[in-house]
Amino acid sequence: MSRIAVFEGDDASPEVVRSAVQIVDKAGADIEWIHATADDPALMRDAIDNSDATLFGSASARSVPAIEYLRWGKKTYANVRPITTMPNAATPLADSSGIDFAIVRENLEDLYVGIEGSLADLSGAGLTDRIGRPIGDHGAGTFAVKLVTTSGIEQVARSAFELARTRAHQRSRTGRVTIGTKHNVLPVTDGHFREVALDVATEYPDVEVVSYLADDLARRLIISPRELDVVLLPNLYGDILSDEAAALVGGLGVAPSGCYGTDYAYFEASHGTAPDIAGKNIINPTAQILAAAMMLDYLGQDDPARRVRSAVHSVYAEGSCLTVDVGGHASTTDFTDAVVAAL
Structure with missing residues (x-):
């Protein structure tokens, strides 16, 4: 029991x-x-x-x-x-049949660690933005820390690849993991997530892996959802895109x-x-x-x-x-x- x-x-x-x-x-x-x-x-x-x-x-x-x-x-x-897909459930799509994928969202890190504060708290940290301006030059405002650890990425990536392997066995097809990040704008944090996930992918030669920018992936969720198998995302993107994906099959309910x-x-x-x-x-x-x-x-x-x-x-x-x-x-x-x- x-x-x-x-x-x-x-x-x-x-x-x-x-x-x-x-x-x-x-x-x-x-x-x-x-x-x-x-x-x-x-x-x-x-x-x-x-x-x-x-x-x-x-x-x-x-x-x-x-x-x-x-x-x-x-x-x-x-x-x-x-x-x-849920048969007979109302959706925005003309045809929602055959949709069958899973989103694996990192659940502990990213902006969700809850480290926020006033920009004044960072004034003496020696930090500059992407064009070299000191934090203090931005005036009054707030900040949030996007925390991404190697071990955190590795464990959620392995979960995604193990799930893809299980789904492949259940469905008699090759598994695929799709990674979504904004590594073009956030090369240190999202770039690290992508690189570590791709390193983990080498442990699973039987599972295909592709990587898209998160905004492009949001588009692909709508125009080609049947091409997806397991989608691996950092915490914030996973939270947002999983709600979008739910709309394809009848909503959050x-x-x-x-x-x-x-x-x-x-x-x-x-x-x-x-x-x-x-x-x-x-x-x-x-x-x-x-x-x-x-x-x-x-x-x-x-x-x-x-x-x-x-x-x-x-x-x-x-x-x-x-x-x-x-x-x-x-x-x-x-x-x-x-x-x-x-x-």
């Missing part, structure tokens, strides 16, 4: 987490749920530390300490976001997410807390349910994971019980009941 910490999150998030828990149980998973909140920091950390993984709802102010501990405290460095470290992982929907629809029973639980399926994969509970995905897919394929965000009229409860019936 696997012990799973459950944080329902804030606003509308508990509605989708409860759906996911119900469906995982109905699928026959061997799970002991540990329900927790972030209200008491010691109890929060204890629930996480004594679990095999966490199923997490989206966070606003109340649940932020939990997500910070899950991310930086547990060092979950690789954020994996699958982007897969169908976009699951898993964050993996060396010995721990947590799973959540890619969307936010949706305070504007909290309590209305209309939020789409698909992303949270598919995140729970990713959790079951991680736990080695392959059959329940397969059953959950198959049930979700069959509800979308049938098409009569979809939520409003993907073009239907069903409530959260209606969709959940339909998935349970399809198990």
Whole structure:
């Protein structure tokens, strides 16, 4: 039996987490749920530390300490976001069929380390901009540190190449990793990310590798998404481009997410807390349910994971019980009941 910490999150998030828990149980998973909140920091950390993984709802102010501990405290460095066509889901594309790739986002570093301050704090550091002007000459303002480490790049790059190798085996095709950076403008930081990732690529001769500028990759996500397999991105670009990619297949309501470290992982929907629809029973639980399926994969509970995905897919394929965000009229409860019936 696997012990799973459950944080329902804030606003509308508990509605989708409860759906996911119900469906995982109905699928026959061997799970002991540990329900927790972030209200008491010691109890929060204890629930996480004594679990095999966490199923997490989206966070606003109340649940932020939990997500910070899950991310930086547990060092979950690789954020994996699958982007897969959902039949009958409304999308901006005339034809969204056949889209099947995954974004691997570095999850700890980049601008997200949270080192910010006043430019005045740097006035004595001897720093100059790209044309040689001292920092002090820029006047009043603020700065943020973009932190990129060799070890951080190596571990997330290996995760991306291992995922590409796994997907190649599952799909009987050659795996490919696409790297996206702004190494032309940021040669020291993004250039380092690219160079280290390409070095890691030499350890995987069976996996193809290509590298694009991040803005060009944003274009390719729209015009040729079927050419993508695994996309490796620094933290900020991964955050932005994964939301863009989700729009291709129905939006954030169908976009699951898993964050993996060396010995721990947590799973959540890619969307936010949706305070504007909290309590209305209309939020789409698909992303949270598919995140729970990713959790079951991680736990080695392959059959329940397969059953959950198959049930979700069959509800979308049938098409009569979809939520409003993907073009239907069903409530959260209606969709959940339909998935349970399809198990």
